[in-house]
Amino acid sequence: MIILVRHGEATHHTMHLTGGWTDSTLTELGRQQMRTAGIKLSKYFKGRLLTSPLRILTSDLKRAKESADIIAELTRFGGQIETFSFLREKCNGQAANLTEEEAKKIYQPSETFRELDHRNYPDGETRREFFERTVKGFWQTVNMDNANVIAVTHKGVIQNIIFRWLGMNIDEVYKYNFSVEILPASVTILDINKWKEHTIVTLNDTSHLKYVKFQQN
Numbered sequence: 001m002i003i004l005v006r007h008g009e010a011t012h013h014t015m016h017l018t019g020g021w022t023d024s025t026l027t028e029l030g031r032q033q034m035r036t037a038g039i040k041l042s043k044y045f046k047g048r049l050l051t052s053p054l055r056i057l058t059s060d061l062k063r064a065k066e067s068a069d070i071i072a073e074l075t076r077f078g079g080q081i082e083t084f085s086f087l088r089e090k091c092n093g094q095a096a097n098l099t100e101e102e103a104k105k106i107y108q109p110s111e112t113f114r115e116l117d118h119r120n121y122p123d124g125e126t127r128r129e130f131f132e133r134t135v136k137g138f139w140q141t142v143n144m145d146n147a148n149v150i151a152v153t154h155k156g157v158i159q160n161i162i163f164r165w166l167g168m169n170i171d172e173v174y175k176y177n178f179s180v181e182i183l184p185a186s187v188t189i190l191d192i193n194k195w196k197e198h199t200i201v202t203l204n205d206t207s208h209l210k211y212v213k214f215q216q217n
Contacts, residue, residue: 001050002142002165003041003150004158004188005071008033010063013184018103019154020092020124026066032212033185034067038074040187040208041150045075050148055079057141058152059087067185068152075150086137089154093124116174131170134160145192155182165190165198185209 008030012022026034045054058068060083068081095103103121110118116128125133134157142149151161162180163173173179181204182188189201 001148002144002161002190004161004182004190005037005041005067005150005152006155006158006182006184006186007059007063007067007152008037008185010184012063016100018092018095018098018100020089021061021096022092023062023097025062029212030063030184031066031070033209034070035074036208036211037067037185037187038071041071042075052143052146052148053079054148054150055142056081056150056152057087058083059089059154059157060085061088061154064152064154068150071150071152082141084137084141086133086141087151087153087157090127090130090156091123091125093119093121095121095124114174116170127174128170130156131160131163131173135164139164158182158188162188162190162200162203165200167198180204 007026009027010024010030011017011027012019012024014027017024054077056068056072056077056079058064058081064087065083072081094106106121108120110120117126119126138151138161159180159182163170163178168178183204183206185206187205188203191199191201193199
């Protein structure tokens with residue numbers, strides 16, 4: 001069982017900074033979102049018999065690490081959170097830490113907006129490099145046949161893992177113009193069913209966030 005959690009709302013969202021490798025932190029709303037996600041996961045694991053020890057993995061960017069800490073606390077995770085740079089969002093190179101307006105000045109659009117080997121920002125990653133970095137790191141780190149993992153990371157990383165879980169390489173993703181939506185603080189669950197098929201049990205679940213909205217009113 002692999003649980004993919006996107007971090008909550010972060011300061012780069014509210015301050016209109018670029019995302020990627022900008023090392024933003026959670027906002028107060030983001031922390032509330034992750035607390036509700038953590039409560040959801042604690043209920044999910046209550047009474048569930050795991051076939052292997054639970055691991056919590058996280059990107060080394062602050063917004064993901066803070067989110068993982070909240071989940072670990074609420075699920076009463078007794079182990080050590082494992083931090084990996086391969087779980088970072090797509091590298092936006094020189095655009096990291098810039099405002100969206102500043103980043104527009106160095107943005108380099110591709111001819112069709114779909115080239116896999118094009119760099120949108122100087123020193124940034126291509127779409128192919130990003131896919132290969134995240135997928136290679138995750139599959140080398142996690143036993144996909146017998147895993148009990150919570151990975152707290154970013155939208156693009158979660159998308160890449162889902163694509164690979166479904167057996168697609170990045171060329172096939174682009175060929176079929178395929179994507180999935182992954183919202184902040186959402187929960188996605190992957191598992192292997194009794195027929196040994198790779199299954200998406202839950203995709204982009206944000207039902208727990210209705211409680212955050214209620215608290216904010």
